[in-house]
Amino acid sequence: MMADYQQILDRLYTHLRPMAPQGTRLGEDTDLISEFGLDSVNVMDLLLEVEEDFDISVPLNLLADIRTPKDLARAIVRLLEAG
Amino acid sequence: MIRTATPTINNRPLRCADFPTLAQALDYAAQGVTGYNFYDGRGRLRAALPYAELRQRAQATAKRLHGLGLKRGERVALIAETCPEFMEFFYACQYGGFVPVPLPITINLGSRGSYIERLRRLLHSCSATAAMAPAEFLSFLQEAADGLKLRFVGSPADFYALEEPAVELESSGPDEIAYLQYTSGSTRFPRGVVITQQAVMANLAGIVGTGLAVRPGDRCVSWLPFYHDMGLVGFVLGPLASQLSVDYLGTRDFAMRPRQWLALISNNRGTIAFAPPFGYDICARRIHRAELDRYDLSCWRVAGVGAETIHAETLERFADFLAPAGFNRHAFLPCYGLAESSLAVTFAALDQGMVVDQVDRRALEDRMSARAFAATDGRGERVRAFVNCGRPLPGHEVIVRDADYKALPHRQVGIVSVRGPSLMSGYFQDAASTHDALGPDGWLDTGDLGYLTEAGLFITGRCKDLIIVNGRNIWPQDMERLAEEQPEVRLGDVTAFVASHPKGGEIVVMLVQCRLTENERRADLVNRLQRMIYSEFGIKCRIELVPPKTLPRTSSGKLSRSEARRRFIQRVGWNQRSEIIVEAPKAAVSS
Numbered sequence: 157m158m159a160d161y162q163q164i165l166d167r168l169y170t171h172l173r174p175m176a177p178q179g180t181r182l183g184e185d186t187d188l189i190s191e192f193g194l195d196s197v198n199v200m201d202l203l204l205e206v207e208e209d210f211d212i213s214v215p216l217n218l219l220a221d222i223r224t225p226k227d228l229a230r231a232i233v234r235l236l237e238a239g
Numbered sequence: 240m241i242r243t244a245t246p247t248i249n250n251r252p253l254r255c256a257d258f259p260t261l262a263q264a265l266d267y268a269a270q271g272v273t274g275y276n277f278y279d280g281r282g283r284l285r286a287a288l289p290y291a292e293l294r295q296r297a298q299a300t301a302k303r304l305h306g307l308g309l310k311r312g313e314r315v316a317l318i319a320e321t322c323p324e325f326m327e328f329f330y331a332c333q334y335g336g337f338v339p340v341p342l343p344i345t346i347n348l349g350s351r352g353s354y355i356e357r358l359r360r361l362l363h364s365c366s367a368t369a370a371m372a373p374a375e376f377l378s379f380l381q382e383a384a385d386g387l388k389l390r391f392v393g394s395p396a397d398f399y400a401l402e403e404p405a406v407e408l409e410s411s412g413p414d415e416i417a418y419l420q421y422t423s424g425s426t427r428f429p430r431g432v433v434i435t436q437q438a439v440m441a442n443l444a445g446i447v448g449t450g451l452a453v454r455p456g457d458r459c460v461s462w463l464p465f466y467h468d469m470g471l472v473g474f475v476l477g478p479l480a481s482q483l484s485v486d487y488l489g490t491r492d493f494a495m496r497p498r499q500w501l502a503l504i505s506n507n508r509g510t511i512a513f514a515p516p517f518g519y520d521i522c523a524r525r526i527h528r529a530e531l532d533r534y535d536l537s538c539w540r541v542a543g544v545g546a547e548t549i550h551a552e553t554l555e556r557f558a559d560f561l562a563p564a565g566f567n568r569h570a571f572l573p574c575y576g577l578a579e580s581s582l583a584v585t586f587a588a589l590d591q592g593m594v595v596d597q598v599d600r601r602a603l604e605d606r607m608s609a610r611a612f613a614a615t616d617g618r619g620e621r622v623r624a625f626v627n628c629g630r631p632l633p634g635h636e637v638i639v640r641d642a643d644y645k646a647l648p649h650r651q652v653g654i655v656s657v658r659g660p661s662l663m664s665g666y667f668q669d670a671a672s673t674h675d676a677l678g679p680d681g682w683l684d685t686g687d688l689g690y691l692t693e694a695g696l697f698i699t700g701r702c703k704d705l706i707i708v709n710g711r712n713i714w715p716q717d718m719e720r721l722a723e724e725q726p727e728v729r730l731g732d733v734t735a736f737v738a739s740h741p742k743g744g745e746i747v748v749m750l751v752q753c754r755l756t757e758n759e760r761r762a763d764l765v766n767r768l769q770r771m772i773y774s775e776f777g778i779k780c781r782i783e784l785v786p787p788k789t790l791p792r793t794s795s796g797k798l799s800r801s802e803a804r805r806r807f808i809q810r811v812g813w814n815q816r817s818e819i820i821v822e823a824p825k826a827a828v829s830s
Contacts (some may be wrong), residue, residue, distance in 0.1 A: 190773070219348050
């Protein structure tokens with residue numbers, strides 16, 4: 157599968173938007189916890205949606221280095237390429 | 240790798256943990272055909288590890304550990320991922336006379352730094368001489384061990400590359416340490432519970448013999464982490480000591496796809512599965528009604544509940560929701576325990592389900608008396624309901640004491656104290672904490688509050704200030720310390736507690752006395768704290784900056800969390816449905 161960063165990022169946004177009140181800023185570099193306001197249940201939901209949508213399995217250890225949509229999109233690119 | 244799960248029915252007579260040591264328990268289990276099975280998040284069998292194969296692999300790894308020059312009794316730290324290698328190394332320590340120390344996996348978004356710090360504190364606390372992490376966690380462990388004096392840090396493959404000298408193995412004896420357990424206690428000031436072989440074997444005999452009354456045909460299913468006492472003692476050691484097969488699901492896989500737990504029970508005809516209340520809650524909330532006809536849970540004879548205060552409504556909701564899938568509500572088995580007593584202290588009676596005691600809320604609040612509530616007493620809002628956690632395992636005693644260590648009569652709330660053969664020897668290299676918890680008379684002060692009746696033990700609150708969110712225990716002093724490390728915050732300027740929101744759910748609140756006036760700097764502090772708290776504890780927290788000298792203090796000058804909480808609830812108007820705070824007697828307040 158072609159792992160296009162921008163397409164992946166756009167798809168991530170569609171998963172993320174419903175998880176915060178309207179008007180919450182969301183960009184590549186938004187901190188998902190402190191700025192966007194995800195809690196631990198949101199994070200589980202997000203990972204579930206990402207795994208189902210991209211048909212990948214996101215290893216737990218990767219989360220430790222993910223703070224922003226950019227980090228997450230890059231991790232997905234790598235997982236798809238390793239696929 | 241074997242791709243068939245180990246069978247439920249064994250070809251050897253069932254023995255209920257009547258072994259002097261864990262190594263001897265495995266020697267016997269290895270004669271049969273049962274074992275451990277590991278499933279992925281999509282329900283596929285990833286590995287099967289029959290006890291016979293585990294024994295072989297464990298003995299080989301024990302020799303490699305000897306080859307490293309490890310001395311008897313030295314600690315081997317293990318990142319406790321739900322995988323066959325953890326089992327192999329844990330039992331290698333049993334055969335080699337070393338002490339395994341399961342380490343937690345607490346990874347959240349962006350938490351690399353705080354996770355490494357936590358591991359480092361643990362490696363230091365147990366003065367480990369060797370440490371193992373599955374390959375995907377090795378970088379965390381290596382960084383954590385950097386600068387500490389460990390002989391060897393590696394992945395299973397790194398250990399397999401080591402020499403396997405032909406040493407004669409002498410397994411860990413009844414008086415020797417079986418493992419150190421770090422789940423109980425604060426993350427900032429970790430305390431390792433020391434459990435000997437005879438302590439854990441006594442507990443296991445009580446659990447599988449009396450509490451569960453294990454029988455041929457039983458099969459266990461578990462997603463509980465191996466670094467937690469219920470996961471380790473209840474679902475790693477217990478099944479092995481009674482030669483049962485177990486089906487494991489990773490903890491995060493359960494959190495993401497709770498249906499897999501039910502699917503495993505249903506498909507493999509599991510009979511014994513435990514969870515803290517939040518596990519049952521996630522299932523009831525996240526599983527779709529439409530999929531219930533895929534499951535047949537009529538095989539599930541023991542649905543154990545422990546590890547947190549049990550709220551009856553949570554379990555009722557689960558039972559109602561899953562009744563169409565054949566779940567029997569009498570399978571609920573509430574129990575009480577703690578790592579300091581290996582795992583279990585009391586078990587409710589089998590096949591009874593959850594039994595609730597209704598008490599008069601006012602008497603509880605005013606006099607710490609759990610007076611039975613009579614129907615004639617009037618309105619329901621004056622009632623508080625507690626779940627019966629049952630009676631002590633054979634050979635164990637439970638009493639409820641006041642601040643002067645005097646035993647209290649039935650239905651009087653006090654500190655739950657436990658005595659018996661399963662108790663820890665103490666906290667590892669921490670005489671002061673050991674002295675605080677274990678009296679010379681052999682009674683362990685659990686710090687939990689409860690009362691006794693003819694029918695059993697009722698827990699009214701665990702460790703007064705402990706914050707429990709989604710099954711995670713958080714010590715408020717750990718959160719407070721983190722805030723105090725910020726340059727804008729002074730020591731003693733922070734208090735953290737949990738409060739019930741009137742719309743349901745519990746909110747963790749942190750109040751910070753703060754001298755900053757500029758809005759931007761105030762917002763920066765709040766954001767930073769939120770991020771750090773999430774990354775270290777995995778929770779969201781409501782943070783409020785309050786003016787200096789506004790947090791309430793006790794007469795001795797210490798911050799009073801309970802008073803801060805009471806005032807906060809009043810100020811934000813949540814008092815309509817607020818929890819009652821049953822104050823602990825003086826002795827339990829030390830923090």
